[in-house]
Structure formats: structure tokens, C-alpha cells
Amino acid sequence: MQYKKEILVGAGVLVVLTACVAGYFLVTQKNIEEVPIVPIAEEAVLSEVVGTSVQGRDITAYHYGTGDTNLLFVGGIHGGYEWNSVLLAYRFMDYLEANPDAIPDSLRITIVPSANPDGIYKVIQKEGRFGAIDVPNTDQSIGRFNANGVDLNRNFACKWKSTSMWRGKTVSAGTGAFSEPEAVAIRTVVEDTNPIAVVFWHSQSNAVYASECENGILPATRTLMTTYASAAGYPAVDTFDAYEITGDAEGWLASIGIPAITVELKTHESIEWERNLRALQALFAQYK
Template sequence: MKPRRRVTISRSDIKWLGIGALIALVLFSLLLGLLSLLARPRPAAPPAAASETAAPASASPPAATVTPVPSPVFAITFTPTVTPQPQEGEPFSIGKSLEGKSLDVYRFGTGPTARVIIGAIHGGYEGNTATLVYLLRDDLRSGSITVPEDITLYLLPVFNPDGFYDYLDLPAGRSNARGVDLNRNWDALWQADWDRTGCFAAAPISAGESPFSEPETRALRDFLLENRVDALISYHSAMSAIFAGGRPEPDPASDSLARALSQVSAYLYPPINDPGCQYTGQLIDWASANGIAAVDVELTDHKSNDILINRKVLEAFLNWKRGE
């Protein structure tokens, strides 16, 4: 049996063994740290914004080329102010008289069919017609008379304010401030002078220098055309009758309206007291020639307003239909 060989470890060997163990420990620690970092979970990507309506799953199409959109140029725009409509039952002006007095109109209803009632075309000479139209206005304001849904009604109580306020109840009030009869100034068989031959014993009447020479008739003409008026009543006194527009024969629509109003009133149509003279430059004749059913309604005298009769006339006027 051979004797064992004795191993001798020097201090130097022990030193290097310690250094090696230390290095191995450091390397082992670094390796553990690296493995720990790699084992951590990666943060998830944020979810894409969901659309309001989910689309079915499908293969993603190839990305399209995006064209840059130029930045918008902002411009300041102005919205025009709409002229407010007058309050129902409150006056608004459609023009001025020769002396600058306002031609005030009252509106009732908002329907597509426009109708008009006119008073005092002969001013103070027939002042009771203005009183009547004001009374009808009050009935409409109070609701005792209602306007059908398909009608807009306009009231012009005083068409000749210069003759009305300056010469109330006087023959001179028949004309405007220039001495022109506003019911002879329309473009319908117009003549410069109406001598009333065969009609009435009175002085000649001026019809103006030409049709629509007066500011009052121009203002009313424009209002009637702009509002596409369907029918009108022009009040006069004092023949207790109804005259239909149209010469030499009544316009069919005006004739129909005159008959409807005569049926509910004491006013005669056709009038038996018509002197048969030639009326020139009349409002109702011009209106009928322009597609407006038009009548003159003559009150019983120059003082009475005939309100009871004309409440029925107003109801019939509002409910009258063409072709009936």
C-alpha cells in the first residue's frame, strides 16, 4: 500500500480562491437581476378608440395614403336682419299721404289668402265708413269675430287721411290735399276730369294729372300687389247698395262676392238706384282687372255706421270662396 500524498495549500492559494468566489457571487447576482427584468410583464398598448357603431371583424385594409388637409380659413359672415312682422291688431304704415299723414293698416290672421277692407277713400265726406272699419277692428281684437286659418285680413280704416281729418263731414273732404278724388286716380278707364254728367249734381272732380299721380293710390296699389290680395271691400256712403268691380260688365269673381255679401245684408245688388253714369279711374275696376275680387259697399246714409249689418258682411267676406 502506497502512502497518501499530502496536499499543501498556501496562503496565496486561499487568497485567490476567495477572490474567485467573490467574483462568482457578483456574476451570479447580476445574472439573477437580469433574469428578473426579463420576467416582468410588458405594459399593454392602449386600446383603440371605439366607434359608435361596432364594425364586424375583417382583415385590415392596406393603409391609404393620407393627403394633408389645408387649415380652414375662417370668414366673418353677417346674417341679414329680418324686418319683424307687426303685432296682430296693431297698426303699421304702408305709406304717407300728400301731407305726410300715415296710412295705417291693421292685420288679423296669418293665412295664405289675403283680403283687405278699406274705409274713407272719400275722406271726411264719407267719414262714417272709417268709423265702421274701426268698429270691425275692435270686434276682431276682442275675438268676437275670428279670422279663418287660411285668411290674413288687413284693415285700412282711413285711406284718405288728409280729406278725413281736415274736412270731416264736409264735401271738400272727398278729395285729398291736392283736390284729387282718390277713387278716380286708378288706371282703369282713367280720365283727367270726371264731370259726373248724368250722375249727380255736383262740381267737376279732378282725377289727378295721371293714373297713380297721388302718393296714397301708389302706396295702396303697391300693398295690394305685394301681398297678392285675393279680394277687397271698399266702403262708401250713402246708396245702400253694392257695386261689383269690372267694366263694362262685372268681373265674375267680383260679381260672386257682391252676391254673397248682398245675401246677408240689406244692401241691394245689383243696385236699383244706380244712375247708370260712367265711373272712371275706380279702385274696384283696377283691382278686378288685376285678379282681385273687388266691391264697393255703400252704407245707408252719411251718418250711420251700419255695424250690425256689416258684422254679417265681414263674416261672409272672410268665408267667401271663389267659384261659389
């Protein structure tokens, strides 16, 4: 009997030990399963809210690639009136998500697709869809300004004045440089990423413009303009001289030594993807 008892005790110990080992592996396995698995392609894409519009809409920056040299692209600063500049930015984002290998290792691409979301909303509200094709030409300013009625591309700290010009009309430039939250959002993303070059998409002048503030066009700005314009086949223009512009974002960037250009699409409806893709690839080659 004593012998049988020892076998039973031994078996009991074995059962307890087995349960402990099994439990250990189950717990360990659970821990392994709890570690999130992030696909490599997604790991390189981050988005962050860099500001909030007057009406409370997020202004978001999207980052692609992991290099140390930043290129910044901004669409939609003139809102719904130039909705195609937002659409081009989203097309570029789709391209980078589908082609992560297109980004050189040394580069990080940051895109703010919609810098004036309240202006975009005005067009959606009016049209009931994303598109301003039916907006009559007599009312092309719909959504150009932010919800305070300020032309955001007159609200930056370069020769700022309280009023400025747009096609011969007087427009509000805010109560001071960077009085508007949308302009502050762009300043934030510039300060956070310290870009080597900045491209603003607009429409519809069919040209690439250099920028300057008080000290003429930076040599690096001229290089940026020439690279983009020649790859895309847009005319390169040193100075926008149809009327005086004050407080523009590109001029502010020039004042702090960052090259910036304005790319004006040919119409208010097209994104001219193939030619802009050639320009983007040229910029990647230029700055990698």
C-alpha cells in the same frame, strides 16, 4: 396651523365658485327677462305704414290673422265727407281684436281704415271733433278730395282720364293714374297682400256695387257682391250708371283680375254695424 390655512383656502375657493355660479344664474335670468313677452292675441296683429298723404299723414294697414289667403278692406277713400266709412273700419278692427278666434286659420284680414287722411282732417278741423253731422247738405263735399283737390277714386289705372264726374260735376282725377300718394298707398297694399277679394266702404247709396274695367264683371266679383249684399241686406247692383266713372279703384282691381266691390252705407252718419258684421262673417265663410 397648516390645516387651518387649507380650510381657509378651501373656503375662499368655495366663495369664489359660489359667486361665479350665482353670477351666472343672475346673468342668465337677466337674459331671460330681456326677451319680450308678446301676448298671443297681439302677435297676430301687425300694422304698417303703406304710404303718406299729400300733407304727410300716415296711411296705415292693419293685419289680423296668420293665414295665407288675404281679404282687404278699405275705408275713407272719400275722406271726411264719408267719415262713417272710416268709423265702420275701426269698429271692424275692434271686433277682430276682441274676437281673434272669429278669423279662420286660413285667412289674413288687412284693413286700411283711412285711405284719405287729409280729407278726414278737413272735417275734424271744421267741426273740432270727429264727426260731420252738422255739415250742411249744401257743403257735402268737405273732405271728399285729397289735399291736391283730386277725387282719389278717379285716380286709378282703369279708363283713366284727367277729369271725371261726381254727381254731374266735373272733378279732378289727378295728372295721371296713380299721380296721388294715397292711390299709390292702396296699390302698394294690394301688391303686398295679393288679396283674393277687396271691399271698399263708402256712403251713402245704400247698395253693394260690382266692378269692371274693360272686360265685364268677373264671376268672382259677382260672388263677392252677392255674398256681401245678401248677408247684409243691401241691394246688389251690377253697374253704377247714374253717371260715368273713370279711374275708380275697383275698376283697376278688376283690370288685374282681383274681385272688388263698393259697399255704400245708407247714410253719411251710420255704420250699420250688425248687418255689416253679418256680411263680414259671410265673407270669412266664403273664402276660408
